[in-house]
Amino acid sequence: MALATIDYQKTKVVKGYTDRLLHIDLTDKKIEIKEISPETKDMFIGGRGYCLKLVYDGSEASTRYDSPENVLAFAGGPFCGENGFAGTGKFIIGSISPLTKTFCDSNVGGYFFPLVKNAGFDAISVTGKSDKDVIVFIDDINGTIHIEDAPDTESAIYDAEKLVDVWRGESKPSAIAFVNAGIGSKNTFFGCINSVYYDPRRKRCRAKQAGRGGMGTIMREKGLWGIVARSDLSKGSSNQPVDKARLREAGKGLRNVLRERDPKEMRLAKQGTTALLDIMNTNNILPVNNYKFGSDEREKNISGKIFEDSIFEQKHPDGCFAGCNLACTKACENHQLLTGPFKGKTVAVDGPEYETAAAVTNLGIFDIPLMLEYAWYCDEYAMDTISTGVGIAFLVEAFQQGHLTLEDTGGMELKWNDAGTVFELLHKMAAGGDGFTRKVGRGIRYMKGWIADRSASRNGHSRDEVLKDLDLFAMETKGLEFSMYITKESLAQQGGYGFALKGPQHDEAWLIALDQVKNEMPTFEQKASALCWFPLFRTWFNIVGLCKLPWIDVRHPDAAATEDPAKNIPTVDLYLELVNSTLGTEKTLDDLLTESERSYLLHKLINLRQGFGTREYDKIPLRAMAPVFMDEFNDRKDYYKKYLTETVGLDVTSMSDEALLKSLQGYRRDQYEILMDTVYAAKGYDSNSIPTDETLKRLGFEGEEYFQIVKTARQRVAG
Ligand code: SF4
Incomplete structure (x- = not known):
C-alpha cells in the first residue's frame, strides 16, 4: 500500500549531471525533490563528495547512527552510468556509522545508481525513522515516487527474482534495480547494503555489496527495507557528454589496455578478485588466524586458478555495469547450502571476492564450498564479510589467549579451522542471537571493552591491563575492522590503513601491492609521498562514480617508461579525456587532485566535529606493524634476523629471540610515529593531525564554522 506518493517531471542528464536531489523523510513520509546548488557541485563534485556534504549539513556533533536526523546518503557521480567507458556503475553510500561513530562510506557497483540517475537524480538523502518497514519506489517509467509497505520477506537476495517480477510491471526485468538490507543488518552493527540488479545473460539477479561501516544497519534502523529504481537504459548512454566521439575514443583506449593486459597479469576477467589469493599468499600478506601468519600451504586448495577452472561459470562476461570489459564480477551458479535456515537449497553465489575468501582464511579455513557458503549467507543476511570474519577471528584469538571463557561464550569453544562454530555464530548473530552473539554483532571495539570487563573481574587484573593486551591483536582502528591484508612488512600500507579517514579499509590507500609485492616505493620518503x-x-x-580497478589493477603498457610507473599515468590520461569530453572542460590532473582534497578535508572536519580525527585515532594495533607473539616471530625468524641486521643495524648474534622481537616491535612503532609526523606535515596538518587554518583557506573552506571545528579540536587535544 502506498503511504505517500508524488508525481514528478524527470530532468534529463546533461554533461553527467541532473543537479537534483531526492530527499525522503521517513518520519513524516515526505518526498521532496531539491536542486543541488552550483556551489555544492563545484566544491564536492558528486559521489562521496555529495554524501559528505549531505551528512555534514544534516547532522551535528551529537548525531549518532540511530539519531533520526542522521542522513543516509546515496550518490553516483558525473560519470556514473556512462556505458562508453569501463567501470562506471559505482556509487557511494555514506552516513554516521554505528561502528566508527563518524562519517563512513562504502562504494558498490551495479545498475542501481545508473537507473536512479536516468530517473533524474544525482543523489538521494534519507532521514527520519519509519514506524514500520517500508520501501521507496522511484518509478521513472510512470513518473512517480512513492513510499510503500516493505515486501513480506526478510530475505535480501533469495527472493530477489520474485520481487523483480512484482515490481517490473510491463518492463523488462533489467529495468529494475534495488538496494536492500537483510535481517543481519537489523541485528548487527556491520550490516551491509546489497545492490541488486537483473542479469539477462544469467537470467537471475546479481548482488554486489556496500560492505563497510554498517550502512545496512542504519538503513534498517530507519525502517527502510530498500529503495527500488525502475527506469529504462536500453536506449544507450544516458550521460549526455559534450563530446561523445572523444569520450568513445578514450573508452576504447582503456578497453584495449584491459583486453590486452589483464589476461597476462591478474586475470580478473576469469578469476575475479580471487586472483589476489595466490599473490597475497606468495608475499606473506594473506591473513591467516587473525593476521598472525601471512601464508599457508593450504592456499593451494583455494587458488584463483581453481576458481577460474572449476567454480566460476565462464560462459558470459561479468561486468557489474555495461561497458566494463575487466568484468571481474564472477559467480558460482550452483552451491548447495550446508548450514542455516536455507540448508539443502541450491543457490547462485556472487563471488566470493578476495576480501570474503580472505576473511575465511583468517579463521584458518581453506575450503571453497565453505567460502561460498560464507559469501552467500553474509549477502543474504546483509552483513559485511570483512567485519564479520575479523570479529570472529578476534574472538577466537581472545579465547585461545584465555581472555574469553566458555562461560562468556555460552559454552562455545572457539578454535581455528572450525567451520561448525563459525557458521553457528554467523547464523545466531544474524538472527539477533542470545546475549553473547548479540554482543559479537556490535564489532571488535565493543567486544574489547566487554571482554576486558569480564576478564578483569575474573582474574583480578585492571580493566586497562586487559585492554592493553587485547589491543595488541584486536584488528580495528577508529572502530572499523581491518580489511584483509597483512601490513607488518609494509610501512606504506600501515599508514594506508591507519590514516584512512573512515578506518582501515584499503579503499583509501591500497599500497600493499605497490610497496610489498612490486617494491615500487622502497624509501621512507617514497612511502610518505605515496600516502x-x-x-x-x-x-x-x-x-x-568510477571503479578503481581498471586503473590500479591493470597497468598501461606505456606506464613502465614513465617517472612513477605505480601511478599508471597513461591510464590517468584516459580518465582526463573522460572528464573533459563529458564536462566540456580542460581539467588537469592537478585539478582532479584538488577536487578530491576538498572532499577529503570535509571528511576530516566531520571526524573532528564528532570528537575524533586527531592523531590518537590514527594508531594501529601492534599486530598491524610487527609480530606480537613468539610463535609469530619464529614463523619468519630468519627473515626478521636479516631485517634487524640490515635495516635496523643490530648485532643479532648476541641477542635472545625475545630481545630481537622487542627490538623489532620498538623499531616498527618508532617508524610509524615518524611516518605520522611526515605525512601530516605534507598534508597541511599539525602534529596532532588537525588541518591548519592555511589548509582550510587554501581549499576554500572560508566559513567560521570550519575554523571553529579545528579550534575546538586543538583545545581538546591540549586538554
Ligand atoms: S572492474 Fe569489476 S568491479 Fe570494477 S566496474 Fe568492472 S566489473 Fe565492476
Whole structure:
C-alpha cells in the first residue's frame, strides 16, 4: 500500500549531471525533490563528495547512527552510468556509522545508481525513522515516487527474482534495480547494503555489496527495507557528454589496455578478485588466524586458478555495469547450502571476492564450498564479510589467549579451522542471537571493552591491563575492522590503513601491492609521498562514480617508461579525456587532485566535529606493524634476523629471540610515529593531525564554522 506518493517531471542528464536531489523523510513520509546548488557541485563534485556534504549539513556533533536526523546518503557521480567507458556503475553510500561513530562510506557497483540517475537524480538523502518497514519506489517509467509497505520477506537476495517480477510491471526485468538490507543488518552493527540488479545473460539477479561501516544497519534502523529504481537504459548512454566521439575514443583506449593486459597479469576477467589469493599468499600478506601468519600451504586448495577452472561459470562476461570489459564480477551458479535456515537449497553465489575468501582464511579455513557458503549467507543476511570474519577471528584469538571463557561464550569453544562454530555464530548473530552473539554483532571495539570487563573481574587484573593486551591483536582502528591484508612488512600500507579517514579499509590507500609485492616505493620518503598522492587520487574515483580497478589493477603498457610507473599515468590520461569530453572542460590532473582534497578535508572536519580525527585515532594495533607473539616471530625468524641486521643495524648474534622481537616491535612503532609526523606535515596538518587554518583557506573552506571545528579540536587535544 502506498503511504505517500508524488508525481514528478524527470530532468534529463546533461554533461553527467541532473543537479537534483531526492530527499525522503521517513518520519513524516515526505518526498521532496531539491536542486543541488552550483556551489555544492563545484566544491564536492558528486559521489562521496555529495554524501559528505549531505551528512555534514544534516547532522551535528551529537548525531549518532540511530539519531533520526542522521542522513543516509546515496550518490553516483558525473560519470556514473556512462556505458562508453569501463567501470562506471559505482556509487557511494555514506552516513554516521554505528561502528566508527563518524562519517563512513562504502562504494558498490551495479545498475542501481545508473537507473536512479536516468530517473533524474544525482543523489538521494534519507532521514527520519519509519514506524514500520517500508520501501521507496522511484518509478521513472510512470513518473512517480512513492513510499510503500516493505515486501513480506526478510530475505535480501533469495527472493530477489520474485520481487523483480512484482515490481517490473510491463518492463523488462533489467529495468529494475534495488538496494536492500537483510535481517543481519537489523541485528548487527556491520550490516551491509546489497545492490541488486537483473542479469539477462544469467537470467537471475546479481548482488554486489556496500560492505563497510554498517550502512545496512542504519538503513534498517530507519525502517527502510530498500529503495527500488525502475527506469529504462536500453536506449544507450544516458550521460549526455559534450563530446561523445572523444569520450568513445578514450573508452576504447582503456578497453584495449584491459583486453590486452589483464589476461597476462591478474586475470580478473576469469578469476575475479580471487586472483589476489595466490599473490597475497606468495608475499606473506594473506591473513591467516587473525593476521598472525601471512601464508599457508593450504592456499593451494583455494587458488584463483581453481576458481577460474572449476567454480566460476565462464560462459558470459561479468561486468557489474555495461561497458566494463575487466568484468571481474564472477559467480558460482550452483552451491548447495550446508548450514542455516536455507540448508539443502541450491543457490547462485556472487563471488566470493578476495576480501570474503580472505576473511575465511583468517579463521584458518581453506575450503571453497565453505567460502561460498560464507559469501552467500553474509549477502543474504546483509552483513559485511570483512567485519564479520575479523570479529570472529578476534574472538577466537581472545579465547585461545584465555581472555574469553566458555562461560562468556555460552559454552562455545572457539578454535581455528572450525567451520561448525563459525557458521553457528554467523547464523545466531544474524538472527539477533542470545546475549553473547548479540554482543559479537556490535564489532571488535565493543567486544574489547566487554571482554576486558569480564576478564578483569575474573582474574583480578585492571580493566586497562586487559585492554592493553587485547589491543595488541584486536584488528580495528577508529572502530572499523581491518580489511584483509597483512601490513607488518609494509610501512606504506600501515599508514594506508591507519590514516584512512573512515578506518582501515584499503579503499583509501591500497599500497600493499605497490610497496610489498612490486617494491615500487622502497624509501621512507617514497612511502610518505605515496600516502599523500594515492589517497587523493583514489578519493577522486569515489567522488565521480568510477571503479578503481581498471586503473590500479591493470597497468598501461606505456606506464613502465614513465617517472612513477605505480601511478599508471597513461591510464590517468584516459580518465582526463573522460572528464573533459563529458564536462566540456580542460581539467588537469592537478585539478582532479584538488577536487578530491576538498572532499577529503570535509571528511576530516566531520571526524573532528564528532570528537575524533586527531592523531590518537590514527594508531594501529601492534599486530598491524610487527609480530606480537613468539610463535609469530619464529614463523619468519630468519627473515626478521636479516631485517634487524640490515635495516635496523643490530648485532643479532648476541641477542635472545625475545630481545630481537622487542627490538623489532620498538623499531616498527618508532617508524610509524615518524611516518605520522611526515605525512601530516605534507598534508597541511599539525602534529596532532588537525588541518591548519592555511589548509582550510587554501581549499576554500572560508566559513567560521570550519575554523571553529579545528579550534575546538586543538583545545581538546591540549586538554
Ligand atoms: S572492474 Fe569489476 S568491479 Fe570494477 S566496474 Fe568492472 S566489473 Fe565492476
